[in-house]
Amino acid sequence: MDSKASTMNYAARTLAFVARFVVLGLAVAFIVGLFWPGSGSMLRSHLASVRPLAVAPMPDGPASYADAVAKAAPSVVNIYANKMVTEQPRELYSDPVLQRIFSVPTGPARTRRQQNLGSGVIVKEDGYVLTNNHVIANADDIQVLLYDGRVAKAQVVGSDEETDLAVLRVDAGNLPAIPMSEEGVKPRVGDVVLAIGNPFGIGQTVTMGIVSAIGRQLNLSSLENFIQTDAAINFGNSGGALVNAHGELVGINTSLIGQAVGAEGIGFAIPVSSAREVLDQIVQTGHVVRGWIGADYGAISISADSGLPSAARGVVVNEVSPGGPAARAGIQPRDVLLKLGSEDILDASDLRRHEASLKPGTAVEVSGLRNGAHFTASITPTQRPPTPMQPLRKVQ
Template sequence: MTRGAGERGGRSLGSGFVIDASGLIVTNNHVIEGAKEIYVALQNGRRLKATVAGRDAKTDIALLRVQPKKPLTALAFGNSDEAKAGDWVLAIGNPFGLGGSVSAGIISARNRQLDAELYDDFIQTDAAINPGNSGGPLFDMDGKVVGVNSAMLSPSGGSIGIGFAIPSNTVATIVAQLKAHGRVERGWIGANVEDLDDERPGARVGHVTPAGPAAVAGLKARDVVVRIDGTAVKDSRMMQKLVVEATAGQTLRFELTRAGRPVSAAVRVARRAR
């Protein structure tokens, strides 16, 4: 994948993969960011101009569209929740602009955070990921895409076996919204939360926005959220993630403790302002 010259000139090289035979392609947002023109080189050597169907900077996912003369071969997403440390994986991409290359490795770890961002939740792999691999697929041994290769840690600029991929379940969720809306709509309830002072699981409610969804549902400062829709809340980050991934209009059932007593609340999620 080649990004045309932007205001500063130059090119950006990256990778991507087809998810729909009609011409939908997934890549990283940072691969195409700032581009005036985008071109996709297929495995058969054909070069097609691409348009942006949608993008999400927070998760670094972009969806492109090309107009092929014939249907393309599409890849299928696997279930990244089932991927575990020690599983063999293959990374395919365009390292340093050399063209289609394959590297093998294992999943080194799950749930990695690079910048303490809410949306950071990477699969770590020791399969070689170099500049140009960004946006390419990470396959499991069943040939399903379990991640989108996105980043690496290296003092030299080349792979030292510490690469990161966005889990496929996250990608599939984002892509579904990009296909439908061209953007990602995130949930909001109007409550700030923080981790508990000790090592207990849960998230403590701080400020509650007056007349916001949380306030309307009866949430109060110092409530401790322990479950949302039956999912145990480990910490404040997990709670925020469950909320932003909910859709506007969806009702979430909160299980809380208030002054040591169990309380429940039904919170109707609103759309987060862009």
């Protein structure tokens, strides 16, 4: 019984304690309402404005690249390069040995027309078109199919085998020039790109991918600086446009590594910066002039006694051409070249590109190390002699 009474007394005390605080709260609210009548509405509006912090959603990429395509596609053309080929019919043998020994003409020579398919990009409104040299090489007749369905005859203004670029001139009006990415703005790995061209001659086609790598070299020429992409590039895409998500030209599609070697999604484009340099020279003079210092060079082999820091850049001279500009300037084998003019030399590829951009006849200072000691020399480059090209895996 005592336990029950104790429990009831505890409950009564608790209820009395709560009642006192309720009465006190009502009294305070009455006084506040009496002397500050608008405080209640102010408090309610303040509490209503307080909301939980929301996390801003990440911006999504565009749902469509149709605007970029609409901007660039009218400037991309289909190219049909025709040449006459003369063939001598010969009797065929299944055995290759007999084929070589007993193969004899079986009739008069026959002439047929051979056609190369490719693509091109209108880069100037007055009719200049960029394409690949291997698309139009040795062609007797070049026809260009414009975006609006017109067919125009094209003439070769000039070509450059080392970069595999050629410039055509089309005699037609109302030609839309493709917008180019700003000079000095380079594509980044991961950027979305669109390849526009004429694969297999089926008509203009757009494929999408990303920039997979930049500065890629395949050892086809000394001036390689390819953009690698996984955007589908097929036969007939050669000379077509590689554009960014804004429809601006970033490269000229030129080659691929095909499925014959088990590759998939490995295509290459010439950067627009290189294409612009070739275009400007060919339009102005009809050909490309490159500087030459007359030396063969390669990567530096760092050793403890080289006098170079472990992260050194530059090149080591392997060979000097007798009577060439480097020889006349006193450059010697095993010299380490660190700077050309005001530019640091990063590696052999970087120096080749800088060397090619030199103006023949204009002296430039080169500095480096010889037997661990600093030296400088003045080299007057000459025009670069023809360089034999290695076979290119083309995208006709």
